[in-house]
Amino acid sequence: MKYHHGNLRSELIRCACTLCEEHGHDKISLRGIAKEANVSQTAPYRHFETKESLLAAVAAHGFVEMQKSIDKIIDLSKTNKISKKTLIDAMLAYLDFAISNNNIYEVMFGTVIKDFRNFPDLHNAALEAYSSLKLSIKRYIKLKNDQEYDEKCVKIWAFLHGLVGLNKIEQKLEDVPTTDGSYDMPIDALRAAKNNLVPFMNSSIDALIKS
Amino acid sequence: MKYHHGNLRSELIRCACTLCEEHGHDKISLRGIAKEANVSQTAPYRHFETKESLLAAVAAHGFVEMQKSIDKIIDLSKTNKISKKTLIDAMLAYLDFAISNNNIYEVMFGTVIKDFRNFPDLHNAALEAYSSLKLSIKRYIKLKNDQEYDEKCVKIWAFLHGLVGLNKIEQKLEDVPTTDGSYDMPIDALRAAKNNLVPFMNSSIDALIKS
DNA sequence: TATTTATGTTGACACTGTAAACATTTAGTA
DNA sequence: TACTAAATGTTTACAGTGTCAACATAAATA
Structure with missing residues (x-):
């Protein structure tokens, strides 16, 4: 497991799309998306x-x-x-x-x-x-x-x-x-x-x- | 100020309508609505x-x-x-x-x-x-x-x-x-x-x- | 190689919905 | 009228949220 993901931005979008379509935008959390992408809770803030x-x-x-x-x-x-x-x-x-x-x-x-x-x-x-x-x-x-x-x-x-x-x-x-x-x-x-x-x-x- | 509001249910709906129209449903909180109605945070749970x-x-x-x-x-x-x-x-x-x-x-x-x-x-x-x-x-x-x-x-x-x-x-x-x-x-x-x-x-x- | 920049993590904060325990008022019954 | 049960309120507590600040590490650049 390397420290830098390399493709985190697009991976986050991908995970967000999946989770959003599955549960609805109001039922998903940034933390949940981060977890789905196997990064820490606040990692998304480097990209969004x-x-x-x-x-x-x-x-x-x-x-x-x-x-x-x-x-x-x-x-x-x-x-x-x-x-x-x-x-x-x-x-x-x-x-x-x-x-x-x-x-x-x-x-x-x-x-x-x-x-x-x-x-x-x-x-x-x-x-x-x-x-x-x-x-x-x-x-x-x-x-x-x-x-x-x-x-x-x-x-x-x-x-x-x-x-x-x-x-x-x-x-x-x-x-x-x-x-x-x-x-x-x-x-x-x-x-x-x-x-x-x-x-x-x-x-x-x-x-x-x-x- | 009496302990029992008397009309809390309808008052909450009224406050919710006002606040919702002003800020949008995703920007309002139950606590905010309760405050607007001058009751405690969890009072709404007696009616909803x-x-x-x-x-x-x-x-x-x-x-x-x-x-x-x-x-x-x-x-x-x-x-x-x-x-x-x-x-x-x-x-x-x-x-x-x-x-x-x-x-x-x-x-x-x-x-x-x-x-x-x-x-x-x-x-x-x-x-x-x-x-x-x-x-x-x-x-x-x-x-x-x-x-x-x-x-x-x-x-x-x-x-x-x-x-x-x-x-x-x-x-x-x-x-x-x-x-x-x-x-x-x-x-x-x-x-x-x-x-x-x-x-x-x-x-x-x-x-x-x-x- | 040395240093800046990009990208990650940890820890903290205020705010949220909501449950549990408790207080007070009102309604119903003897 | 007195007593009890139900309705309606408050306080406290908890886990989950978005986001910020401080820190760590890898990558890019000089």
Whole structure:
């Protein structure tokens, strides 16, 4: 066991990602992450000023990975138009990343990191990810100007981001017997959407782009 | 100063709401809330099993208030159809509540409370709020069946919830000069949407309902 | 080789959520 | 009304947290 780790910074990020995804950002401690990396409690402070800044690195990594999974679908090596199916696939890739990396997504978009401007890498990664989202729309449909692309992109992004949020809600609500009818069932509705995700997305995304 | 407070439970919820909205749920402590209510550190434990359960009460209160602000728009005393403007106003009421009670909204929809089933009042309030959202759509347009209402409602809810999320993001991103063009500007797009919120909502909600 | 810098450890501090033991007030019953 | 049980408050204590200061060692540089 050598005194200097050699790769501690990236190892800490890796451990933080793992633990965060497993337990949620609010259930993990800097000490726990340090232990996972087999270093002393305060070793992380040689690489990260605060816990927040380590989580910022986790978030940045998340944005990069999310962007990759979108880019893979729309095939960055080309510049031609993409089909509607490909567009939807890209949106599904967003959802898929968000849901299978739920706790990291929370760090990316939640209140843990108060201001991205304090973390240039994160700020960068977030803007880049938005770029890919916008690019997928650009490659799908011809619009008047950049502003119009931004408007559609924000609408679609909001919709996707909202679906991710509702997916979390679903897991917190109960299966209430639907007999009495005094309550409506958002859960059933959410599950129905998930069980028919492709047509659900097809109609919604199309409507938003043309709105 | 009497030994028994008399109204400590509701007073704690009130203090928690205030402090939470001011500093965010992750920056407030049970001890701080107790101090705000002028009781000892552990007094809250006579009314709430854990910090989570106090925050659950905060969230429940939030759902009730949010529902009220929607109900006020669609006027529960009547049952007739509502205009498109009224529908949009109801959606704007949702956004308005979410944004002016940002930190409480975070408690309502974030990961703080893991399972609503542990907090019947909260579970109740959340379902009730969904009811009002759905009702506003029911009063706006005639659809085939309840399932169809649920589908539209989920779409619109996702969209609204997503917009709230993006509004948070906007505050974290930088004003980057748009000259070089190497990045796209989600911030500008988000601000543009906010500056023209009514037409933005009009087109989006309409598109989603008809999708 | 000598010295500065980077990177690690140990120990300490104030703060957190929460449990246990104890005190006081209120409610309920004889 | 007197006595007891329950509800509601306080004090004390504990383990876990983020972070700082002081110290130790390895690596880089002169």
